[in-house]
Amino acid sequence: xxxxxxxxxxxxxxxxxxxxxxxxxxxxxxxxxxxxxxxxxxxxxxxxxxxxxxxxxxxxxxxxxxxxxxxxxxxxxxxxxxxxxxxxxxxxxxxxxxxxxxxxxxxxxxxx
Amino acid sequence: xxxxxxxxxxxxxxxxxxxxxxxxxxxxxxxxxxxxxxxxxxxxxxxxxxxxxxxxxxxxxxxxxxxxxxxxxxxxxxxxxxxxxxxxxxxxxxxxxxxxxxxxxxxxxxxxxx
Numbered sequence: 001x002x003x004x005x006x007x008x009x010x011x012x013x014x015x016x017x018x019x020x021x022x023x024x025x026x027x028x029x030x031x032x033x034x035x036x037x038x039x040x041x042x043x044x045x046x047x048x049x050x051x052x053x054x055x056x057x058x059x060x061x062x063x064x065x066x067x068x069x070x071x072x073x074x075x076x077x078x079x080x081x082x083x084x085x086x087x088x089x090x091x092x093x094x095x096x097x098x099x100x101x102x103x104x105x106x107x108x109x110x111x112x
Numbered sequence: 113x114x115x116x117x118x119x120x121x122x123x124x125x126x127x128x129x130x131x132x133x134x135x136x137x138x139x140x141x142x143x144x145x146x147x148x149x150x151x152x153x154x155x156x157x158x159x160x161x162x163x164x165x166x167x168x169x170x171x172x173x174x175x176x177x178x179x180x181x182x183x184x185x186x187x188x189x190x191x192x193x194x195x196x197x198x199x200x201x202x203x204x205x206x207x208x209x210x211x212x213x214x215x216x217x218x219x220x221x222x223x224x225x226x
Binding site: 032036103104 | 143153154155156157162168203213214216219220
């Protein structure tokens with residue numbers, strides 16, 4: 001299948017360990033953030049989102065942390081599984097617009 | 113299948129030819145987006161529709177690119193006089209008006225310009 005992101009930063013994690021993927025943003029007017037997962041040959045798939053008035057949000061096995069002071073977003077995946085292997089993108093939206101700006105992505109490799 | 117549908121999935125064309133991609137959003141989603149993605153990069157915003165109105169358009173979208181959503185349902189993205197630099201994955205996404213923001217993406221249309 002098609003390979004997405006041949007030269008992306010790569011995070012290698014042992015199966016069962018926790019993964020932390022980081023994202024920096026520059027726009028202080030961003031009011032909404034999303035994490036997407038993209039498998040090879042597929043479109044991005046929504047994982048979790050967070051609004052700028054929050055600093056933490058939890059989903060099933062995933063947690064997103066937002067630090068507006070340093071404009072940093074992170075995605076934590078608990079008990080990483082082989083099926084989590086993919087490229088992960090953060091995306092941001094500014095208040096007053098519906099345009100979503102994506103980061104460059106991180107490839108997550110889960111080692112058996 | 114009730115997801116976002118894109119056609120064709122793959123298109124190979126010669127430089128200078130025109131190509132058109134079609135996107136069928138999820139039914140009743142009034143927002144529709146086009147993004148472009150090249151290897152090693154995140155999706156780049158191209159344009160956004162709310163119903164039939166094109167509300168935002170990236171400066172990346174040269175005058176060779178045009179997008180339409182004439183009846184507020186499906187959309188087309190046309191690239192005229194294609195260049196090798198146009199080779200990319202063209203992604204369509206939709207979201208409902210009441211959505212908190214999640215975009216639902218299609219599988220993309222891969223364009224290769226020879």
